[in-house]
Amino acid sequence: MPDDAGLQALREAARLSPDNLPLRQHLAGQLLARGYLADAEAEFRAALVLSPKNPEIITGLAEAFVRQSAYGSALAALEPLLAEPGYPPRAGVLAARALAGEGDLGRAAYRYFEAISRDPALADPEFAARLNPPPAPPPVPQPPVPHGPALVTPQPGSPLAPQSNAEVQSSGLTFADVAGMEAVKEALRVKLLLPIQQPDLFAAFGKRAGGGVLLYGPPGAGKTHLARAAAGELGAAFVNVGLADILDMYIGSSERNLHATFDLARRNRPCVLFFDEVDALAARRSDMRQAHTRQLVNQFLAELDGVDQNANEGVLVLAATNAPWYVDAAFRRPGRLDQPVFVPPPDAAARAAILRILCRDKPLAEMDFDAVAKVTEHFVGADLKGVVDRAVEAKLQQSISAGRPIPLSTPDLLAAAQSVRPTAVREWMATARNYVMHANDSGAWDELMPWVKGKW
Ligand code: ADP
Numbered sequence: 001m002p003d004d005a006g007l008q009a010l011r012e013a014a015r016l017s018p019d020n021l022p023l024r025q026h027l028a029g030q031l032l033a034r035g036y037l038a039d040a041e042a043e044f045r046a047a048l049v050l051s052p053k054n055p056e057i058i059t060g061l062a063e064a065f066v067r068q069s070a071y072g073s074a075l076a077a078l079e080p081l082l083a084e085p086g087y088p089p090r091a092g093v094l095a096a097r098a099l100a101g102e103g104d105l106g107r108a109a110y111r112y113f114e115a116i117s118r119d120p121a122l123a124d125p126e127f128a129a130r131l132n133p134p135p136a137p138p139p140v141p142q143p144p145v146p147h148g149p150a151l152v153t154p155q156p157g158s159p160l161a162p163q164s165n166a167e168v169q170s171s172g173l174t175f176a177d178v179a180g181m182e183a184v185k186e187a188l189r190v191k192l193l194l195p196i197q198q199p200d201l202f203a204a205f206g207k208r209a210g211g212g213v214l215l216y217g218p219p220g221a222g223k224t225h226l227a228r229a230a231a232g233e234l235g236a237a238f239v240n241v242g243l244a245d246i247l248d249m250y251i252g253s254s255e256r257n258l259h260a261t262f263d264l265a266r267r268n269r270p271c272v273l274f275f276d277e278v279d280a281l282a283a284r285r286s287d288m289r290q291a292h293t294r295q296l297v298n299q300f301l302a303e304l305d306g307v308d309q310n311a312n313e314g315v316l317v318l319a320a321t322n323a324p325w326y327v328d329a330a331f332r333r334p335g336r337l338d339q340p341v342f343v344p345p346p347d348a349a350a351r352a353a354i355l356r357i358l359c360r361d362k363p364l365a366e367m368d369f370d371a372v373a374k375v376t377e378h379f380v381g382a383d384l385k386g387v388v389d390r391a392v393e394a395k396l397q398q399s400i401s402a403g404r405p406i407p408l409s410t411p412d413l414l415a416a417a418q419s420v421r422p423t424a425v426r427e428w429m430a431t432a433r434n435y436v437m438h439a440n441d442s443g444a445w446d447e448l449m450p451w452v453k454g455k456w
Contacts, residue, residue, distance in 0.1 A: 007034065014043070021050045028060055032067075040064045055081055055088050062094045071101035082111075089119035097127070105131055109325065113434035128438040166241045166261050168268050171232035178222065178229045179357050179381075180350025187341050188213065188230050212304065212317030212336060214278070216324035217343035218428035220382025223320035224276060226343060230318065231272035239265050239273045246296075255299040262303045262315070269314030278319035278337075279326040297328065304336045322428065325435050325445075332444075342447050345380050345425050348373045354381050355413070358388040365409040372413045378422045378456065391416035429456040 010027045017023060028043035044061035051057060058081050065074035075098045081087050082095055092115025099108035109131040116123045175185050215223040224240070231238035239261065246258050265273040306312040319337050321327055331337045346354055351373035359367065376384065391412040399406045433452035436445045 007031070018046070019050065021047060024050065025054075025057060025060075028057070032060060032064055035067075037064050037068050041068070053080070055091065059088055059091045059094060062091065062098070066094055066097050066101070069101060071098040074098040075102075089115040089122055091115075092118075093122050093124075096131075100127070100130060109439070113431060113438070116438075117430050117434055123438065125438065129441065131439055166239050166264060168264065168271075169238045169240065171228045171236075171238040171272075173225070173229040174232040175229050177232075177357060178226055179353030180346050181222070181226065181343065184226065184341055184343055187339075188226070189233075212319060212339070214324065214327065214332070214337040214340045215318060215320045215343050216322070216340060218345055218380060218423075218425045219322045220380040220423050221343045221345050221425075222381040223343050224274070225381065227272060227274040227318040227320065230316075231274075234270060234272065234316070236270040236272050236314075236316070237265075237268040239268070239271060241273065241275050242277070254296045258296065258299050258303060262312075265315045266311070270316070271314065272316050272318055275317070275319040277321065278331075279321040279323045301330060301336065304331075325439070340444075340447070342451075344451060345378070346384075348377075351376055351379060351384060354384050355388065358385055359408065359413075362388075362392060363405050363407040365407040367408075367413075368410045371410055372417060375414060376417050376422070378425050379417075379420075380423065380425055383420060383422045386420045387413060387416045390420060426456050429454075 007027075007030060010023075010030060014020070014024050014027045024043060024047045028040050028047055031037075031040035031043055041061065041064040044057055044064060047057045048054065048061060058077055062074040062077045065071070065077060074094060078091055078095050078098070081091050092111045096108040096112035096115065099105075099111060112128065112131060175189075178185065215226065217223060228238055228240075241261055246254055246261065262273065265271040304312070304317060317337065319331075324340060327337075332340065348370070352369040355369045355372055356367075359369075372387075376387065379387070391408060394416065395406060395408050395412055429452055432445070432448050436448050436452045440446070
């Protein structure tokens with residue numbers, strides 16, 4: 001690093017040849033390294049005029065901004081760079097710092113872990129610890145949405161009318177329809193089903209039924225399928241709530257819709273109330289800039305807690321997420337979604353079992369599902385369903401041409417497996433590994449440890 005005199009000489013040289021890009025860039029870098037942040041910023045800006053899309057200059061400028069706590073400017077500078085796939089990992093780390101500076105820890109964590117998964121040398125455990133969700137403060141007491149007549153008398157069909165777009169379904173599936181996952185099924189049986197099936201036993205130990213379970217794991221691994229089967233296993237109604245059912249554009253009416261959905265479940269006890277993609281609803285509240293979103297989360301917590309001891313008796317809340325690290329710690333308090341259950345990607349035996357279930361009502365030749373399981377490493381249930389659907393389609397075409405049904409065979413599945421790419425399990429495991437390794441102080445992700453250590 002040049003001393004002050006050397007730096008002065010560099011400045012002088014740059015003044016004399018203002019269009020010399022490498023020189024200006026070098027000067028800017030040196031100023032940054034020496035901590036002359038405002039000067040570095042000016043130099044990077046000048047360099048950027050000469051080479052507007054230069055990633056090194058953009059990241060240099062962003063660093064100058066971040067170190068001056070000008071987080072918004074840093075994010076604005078980085079934005080075009082981050083829009084490109086494969087952007088420099090250093091840009092991702094700077095974006096993470098800027099987002100964290102703005103209090104947006106959820107998105108900061110996403111950027112940070114994505115970046116260091118590509119360049120581990122950039123890891124900064126101290127910064128990572130800040131991203132680890134701290135225990136959230138207790139929810140601000142929120143006046144519950146009135147159970148009696150609503151404050152504003154809504155016109156039926158008006159956007160303010162509390163309504164649940166969710167439907168009550170009877171599940172039709174049981175655990176017999178869920179292949180593999182023996183440990184997960186057992187965990188659900190104990191946590192959800194036994195208290196209802198054997199209430200006396202539970203009461204004897206001073207336990208109450210109710211509360212919820214957070215199912216988490218890679219997309220397509222079967223969380224929804226499992227929730228539906230849990231309802232069937234219990235002989236309970238099934239209410240499946242997508243976020244679209246709840247988050248609507250009318251501020252204030254989302255809370256009412258949410259309340260109406262819980263009430264729908266309460267009127268249909270025993271009922272499994274299933275929330276998919278709960279991370280979007282339950283994203284850490286610090287991430288939520290808009291007061292009404294925060295209010296919706298508080299309403300959700302209030303509904304989970306229930307107005308009294310018996311409010312949610314016989315209502316089992318299952319929530320699913322692919323991104324458990326974004327779920328507010330307040331959701332995991334006792335009596336809420338306090339029991340995280342990992343829904344893993346299937347191993348070979350489970351893949352064979354899933355294929356067997358998916359094919360069971362089709363005309364079949366003699367099948368070797370183990371052979372198909374062998375060539376579908378990293379496939380989850382949804383991918384396997386894709387394989388079977390594709391093979392069936394091809395067979396249907398052949399049957400139409402032949403004028404008679406031709407049964408599905410092992411080579412059909414093997415051929416279909418060649419043309420289906422497994423979805424995001426690898427990426428999911430990479431992200432999970434980052435959380436387990438770098439943000440697991442509270443031990444929240446211990447269950448994932450053996451999984452992320454495997455080969456993916
Ligand atoms: P997720 O909710 O985790 O994204 P889904 O439950 O929607 O995944 O799974 C997609 C499909 O894959 C299901 O509809 C089901 O047909 C199939 N599937 C997934 N896991 C299993 C399993 N263990 N046994 C049988 N079918 C499964």
